[in-house]
Amino acid sequence: MAGPKILVVDDEPNIRDLLTASLRFAGFQVRAVGNGAATISAVLEDEPDLIVLDVMLPDMNGFSVTKRLRGAGYTSPILFLTAKDSTEDKITGLTVGGDDYVTKPFSLDEIVARIRAILRRTMMEEEESTLKVGEISMDQDSHEVFIGDEVIELSPTEFKLLRYLMLNPNRVVSKAQILDHVWEYDFNGDAGIVESYVSYLRRKLDPFTSEPLIQTKRGFGYMLKSPKA
Amino acid sequence: MAGPKILVVDDEPNIRDLLTASLRFAGFQVRAVGNGAATISAVLEDEPDLIVLDVMLPDMNGFSVTKRLRGAGYTSPILFLTAKDSTEDKITGLTVGGDDYVTKPFSLDEIVARIRAILRRTMMEEEESTLKVGEISMDQDSHEVFIGDEVIELSPTEFKLLRYLMLNPNRVVSKAQILDHVWEYDFNGDAGIVESYVSYLRRKLDPFTSEPLIQTKRGFGYMLKSPKA
DNA sequence: AAGTTTCCTGAGAGTTATCTGAATATTTAT
């Protein structure tokens, strides 16, 4: 019930809310603020286990905030959000220890996966990094997908789509849901692309499975069936 | 969980925090201070197993601090931090016993590696100095890299990059993370240089391996695969 | 059974990531 505490820092209310909702749903305790000053006090007050920090804030940048936090003795990991096209995207040198970067625009599931990966390493909770559903297993550290001992090569999007399906076994997920979770939040294309990628996945995976992998629930979406449960 | 105790001494909060976070993540117990006077009392109080000491402090220099510490009976090793342009011969007199020095700006992984090397010698902990991943082995003391009994000559940067990859087997590391850990902390160049060095490493290593060494995980980073896991 | 809707998949255009050779700059060694 009481998952790790996460502080979300972004000045765009849209993204803040998007992240807050997603992380709450993923089982984290979430608090969100919109500027650097509020970050400092929120950290001192709550001592979050991880901070999701946009490096472009109205009052300070990621450097200053990190500096202030580390100076105040805060040592928990930070996941930095950086704009990909920004002229000032040379913000290397920020990640120490278990920190990591994610570029905007990101996909919601990608953020959750990265947060889990960091906490797995820093909080030493014996959490499994391998997902297993039926005959498929996916190692989230090495990004490898296995069926039996056959390694399946997947493109980034194929990998993220499969991960989302594997995180929701025995549950029908709609194309709209998939689009919201797997694609970047500013993607404004057609839901038909999900069909294409489901097709790609089937082509790569089905030759190695004993039965078809991804079930189509006509009119509703797709589902990955797990024999157990 | 209780690693060796390390005292970090530097007057620049930036570097102090960078070091603190990195060393904590590496499993050390870390305390940090910012001047010579605080160093003396911290040592007497905590009896650290190693001190990371900037030689240019506001109140005393490395000579004085070391002299005072040795005079007080403190015998544990010291890793000195020196500015590159400062006269290095002054340092040579300081590093006696198990001591060592590193020039600023340093790379975070280099510091951790040097500390580990010193502690290996002084604390006699039966810790392995040879890294092995798949067919490659690396002796961190002699800086030699082997594939089978073939010795591979690597430049300093090539060596550090390979070490970082070998310390993270079966885990995808992004180019930004590599840059932050392997290159000096003030490097503000492009991440493309990582691509160049990966290319160099492959050219030198792949002729001797049975399968390609460094795997590219397009869109995510690079990974070194270890057969056992 | 015919019509309608939804889904599947191949083809292709456009984009992006990565690799590598070569040029330049810098450091180290002689």
Next chain:
DNA sequence: ATAAATATTCAGATAACTCTCAGGAAACTT
């Protein structure tokens, strides 16, 4: 001082990937 080794930048080539579209197949409706 000069030469050699190493570090960094750059740009073209290549390969991989993303996304759209459209015809046909399958499933559902009437």
